[in-house]
């Protein structure tokens with residue numbers, strides 16, 4: 001449970017500023033297209049996720065205000081679907097496959113190794129904002145099991161060791177230099 | 178049964194067209210009923226007891242707890258009585274061995290999900306879940322308990338929210354949304370991670386939508402929502418009609 005650090009500015013002021021904010025263009029467009037009907041919530045959350053890479057509390061407050069929905073309902077829907085994330089994504093993304101083939105081939109020990117070394121569980125991002133760990137159910141590359149996607153590259157025959165090396169390289173900015 | 182409900186059903190029966198009345202059998206009793214009623218209300222009107230948990234008269238039916246499951250001859254699955262409308266000629270059993278077995282399993286699973294240590298609970302002795310378990314004769318739980326350690330929210334000056342006792346029946350959510358019109362609570366996340374949370378997952382005190390009316394506290398069947406300052410067993414919920422469980 002987070003304490004509400006960002007002060008609750010009056011909904012009207014903050015809503016007014018966001019209706020003109022170019023960053024909110026897609027979000028506003030979708031809400032307008034649906035005539036600000038409450039049932040446009042999921043489409044609007046999609047637009048917010050696509051525009052910002054995550055859905056912040058401030059965005060949820062805005063959407064709740066504009067679509068006349070309870071705050072708790074917006075939060076409930078945003079946390080129900082795995083597609084939406086509430087925290088900003090890391091710079092790099094590792095999607096570990098937990099499908100049947102990969103699971104049998106040892107995906108779990110890889111996950112454990114990552115959690116131990118980098119202190120992140122699936123769905124979380126390292127505190128330095130470098131790496132987000134996600135999981136998937138079958139990437140369609142079962143022949144490569146255990147497989148994972150590192151940023152946009154699918155890699156297979158993974159072991160805890162070579163996965164940890166890749167993640168360490170990201171944190172050490174090996175590719176950037 | 179309240180007089181009010183009796184009057185209601187009598188009035189409905191009079192205004193119904195003869196073709197709109199269905200006949201059905203519940204536990205061997207031949208009954209006529211309004212097809213718009215649910216099996217639960219029909220049974221209650223005839224003094225047939227079906228246990229419930231998430232059902233609360235006056236708010237929408239939710240069908241979440243499955244405690245009210247009954248058997249209908251010819252239907253493969255058990256159906257929740259609080260949501261099922263009668264069809265002509267159905268034969269319903271509310272106490273068959275299969276129903277009882279399922280009911281027990283469901284209550285045991287509910288108990289295994291959180292920390293239901295009644296001896297240190299504010300609603301000990303007045304808890305609907307506890308009563309349910311004891312009427313069903315549950316003496317032990319076949320499933321390993323999850324015993325999560327969830328943070329208690331005592332930020333509100335008058336109430337306490339202890340998710341460790343919550344059964345996710347959503348009565349608080351519905352009473353707050355439908356009766357008070359505040360919709361402070363909702364169920365966030367999904368599956369085993371589901372939680373009841375206020376506004377944007379904030380401490381209760383900071384939930385701007387809450388009017389402090391306390392309806393959610395009175396509607397909650399367990400010790401998950403209680404008044405501040407209650408010791409073990411002291412939290413009695415105020416209800417218009419005493420629950421029959």
Ligand code: SF4
Nearest residue numbers: 353387388390391393
């Ligand atoms: S006290 Fe009233 S307004 Fe506040 S959460 Fe409970 S039911 Fe809703």
Ligand code: SF4
Nearest residue numbers: 343344346347349397
């Ligand atoms: S807090 Fe009480 S009323 Fe609300 S879902 Fe949990 S058990 Fe049900």
Ligand code: FES
Nearest residue numbers: 097099102139141
């Ligand atoms: S199970 Fe991992 S790619 Fe299919």
Ligand code: FES
Nearest residue numbers: 240242243245259
């Ligand atoms: S009372 Fe019918 S499902 Fe809960």
